[in-house]
Amino acid sequence: MLKNIWVFTWFLLLGGCTSSFQDTMLEKDIQGRELAVMIDYPKGELITYEDRITLSGRAYDKKNAMRSVGVKAGDWDYTPAELTGNYWEKEVLLLNGKNTLCAKVTTDLEGTRSLCV
Secondary structure, three states, X not given: OHHHHHHHHHHHHHHXXXXXXXXXXXXXXXXXXXXXXXXXXXXXXXXXXOOEEEEEEEEEOOOOOEEEEEEEEOXXXXXXXXXXXXXXXXXXXXXXXXXXXXXXXXXXXXXXXXXEO
16 A cells, blocks of 8 residues: 555656646746747737737747747637738737737647737
8 A cells, every 4th residue: 555655656756747747847848939929910009999900020930940930919719810921910800898819839749929919
């Protein structure tokens, strides 16, 4: 019984360390790539009476291994944007009132950087 408890405890400790180690290595990978995402349009606050807006911007990954860029407005889920080189664009549906616009780049290793305006 004591042996089983020891093995279970050891398994939990290794699992926790592995997860923490993976998170640390992923963050170092993101920093090494200089991963970034920018929103070029709209700049700052925008007043519109439309129910849709086309967001555009740029994403950068020094290793050039971006898997996708997603965008969202308000509480909607991220939806994939069209990515051409380092430039992306996507039309999003707006909610009534003030909307927070967000863009998120994801790498081949699942590292992410996001920006909201």
